[in-house]
Amino acid sequence: MIKEQWGALQDRLSSTIGENNYKTWIKPLEFHGIEDGEVAVFHVPTNFIGTYVSQNYGDLLLSHVASLNDQVRRLQFRVANAPRPDAGTPRAAAPTPAAQPQATNGAATDLLPSAPLDARFTFESFVVGKPNELAHAAAKRVAEGGQVTFNPLFLYGGVGLGKTHLMHAISWELRTRHPELNVLYLSAEQFMYRFVQALRERRMMDFKELFRSVDVLMVDDVQFIAGKDSTQEEFFHTFNALVDQNKQIVISADRAPDEIKDLENRIRSRLQSGLVVDLHPTDYELRLGILQSKVDSYRSQYPALEVDAGILEFLAHRISTNVRVLEGALTRLFAFASLVGQPITMELTQDCLADVLRASDRKISIEEIQRKVAEHYNIRLSDLIGPKRVRNFARPRQVAMYLCKQLTARSLPEIGRRFGGRDHTTVMHGVKRIEELRSQDSQIADDVELLRRALEA
Numbered sequence: 001m002i003k004e005q006w007g008a009l010q011d012r013l014s015s016t017i018g019e020n021n022y023k024t025w026i027k028p029l030e031f032h033g034i035e036d037g038e039v040a041v042f043h044v045p046t047n048f049i050g051t052y053v054s055q056n057y058g059d060l061l062l063s064h065v066a067s068l069n070d071q072v073r074r075l076q077f078r079v080a081n082a083p084r085p086d087a088g089t090p091r092a093a094a095p096t097p098a099a100q101p102q103a104t105n106g107a108a109t110d111l112l113p114s115a116p117l118d119a120r121f122t123f124e125s126f127v128v129g130k131p132n133e134l135a136h137a138a139a140k141r142v143a144e145g146g147q148v149t150f151n152p153l154f155l156y157g158g159v160g161l162g163k164t165h166l167m168h169a170i171s172w173e174l175r176t177r178h179p180e181l182n183v184l185y186l187s188a189e190q191f192m193y194r195f196v197q198a199l200r201e202r203r204m205m206d207f208k209e210l211f212r213s214v215d216v217l218m219v220d221d222v223q224f225i226a227g228k229d230s231t232q233e234e235f236f237h238t239f240n241a242l243v244d245q246n247k248q249i250v251i252s253a254d255r256a257p258d259e260i261k262d263l264e265n266r267i268r269s270r271l272q273s274g275l276v277v278d279l280h281p282t283d284y285e286l287r288l289g290i291l292q293s294k295v296d297s298y299r300s301q302y303p304a305l306e307v308d309a310g311i312l313e314f315l316a317h318r319i320s321t322n323v324r325v326l327e328g329a330l331t332r333l334f335a336f337a338s339l340v341g342q343p344i345t346m347e348l349t350q351d352c353l354a355d356v357l358r359a360s361d362r363k364i365s366i367e368e369i370q371r372k373v374a375e376h377y378n379i380r381l382s383d384l385i386g387p388k389r390v391r392n393f394a395r396p397r398q399v400a401m402y403l404c405k406q407l408t409a410r411s412l413p414e415i416g417r418r419f420g421g422r423d424h425t426t427v428m429h430g431v432k433r434i435e436e437l438r439s440q441d442s443q444i445a446d447d448v449e450l451l452r453r454a455l456e457a
Ligand SMILES: Nc1ncnc2c1ncn2[C@@H]1O[C@H](COP(=O)(O)OP(=O)(O)OP(=O)(O)O)[C@@H](O)[C@H]1O
Pocket: 121, 125, 126, 127, 128, 132, 157, 158, 159, 160, 161, 162, 163, 164, 165, 166, 254, 290, 323, 324, 327
């Protein structure tokens, strides 16, 4: 490609991306030449412009340039007079996958590509229930873009409860609604890796400039940086610089900020300064909803397979709170049934998922539940189990029965026997009552959730 062709190409780009974008981003580029037979090199006034163009127009530019010269595989944006980034390195060591233009586009940009997003992790595929409705609403709010109301949004929750799913969903939605925004999603581990890389290559200025130029920064699994002093320090500065510019930050972790050990206090308090929301362990209804939505998504893949509501209910009851395990079980069940060419019956389900069912058999005992509940309500164990029917004992007793039904595989008659020889209908009534109260009385809902967590911890 020669310089005149670049002029003509610029004109074409101007009509594709609009005059303003063209003036801001494409006009400042100066075509420098083709290097190594396949790299189209452009000079840019600042690294920031190089990064932005690479992230937002990289593919477009590459396809136009390649239409003029089909040898071109990559683009590189270099600040004029800056040394070649790979000067002195053997050719074979240079990254080349043409399918990942962002990662190979430029001198400084290799410090900043957003981590890949999973196409399945969207808001449409996220099932909302009581345990995650607040986190979902906050994520939706951030995904609308617009004015920053809480900064940062801090999402936390146990393993496999949908943190990453929500982060990706925010990122997808922002990219669709606001393609002009520079949205960067990465894990805390990747943040550290890029920081260390910048230090090693003496490119800290690039690193700082790049991270401070994003509009939305999303860092997954932030607990990873605990105890890593210089990474924390850099993260703190990045965080402050972005908040000062009123740029949105979204953070996820496996626990609340004040439960992350070895995290500097100033970072902890920064993380707490916006909106902190947690994803609670899934409840039965949410698990069932997720299973149903999964089954729907399997329709096209396995048109011949039907699954009874009873089997989904069984799985929602028996498999742990971790959605990943739940999804894995269903995937295995469908694959197995389709391979052996049999309908999905209860027998087949128990057979095929024997190990998962055994592993998630909660080892919580009735005694343990009774002890914890009595402690929680500050009553004596003998009163919890005993015959007195006063409200102060009766309600905690029902909570305990409910938890026994939910968290153990014990039958109603057996639970009745362990509660002072009560009839199974009394247990059933207690369980039903708590089920009702959970949606009407937030105190009971909180008590149950707290106890469940304490028991499952
Ligand atoms: N509410 C939900 N609706 C649909 N799918 C969900 C939901 N919650 C979790 N999942 C699915 O469960 C799996 C695990 O979720 P995800 O990876 O987001 O968990 P995580 O909280 O980030 O866990 P980890 O701490 O292990 O990183 C994913 O396949 C995700 O799509």
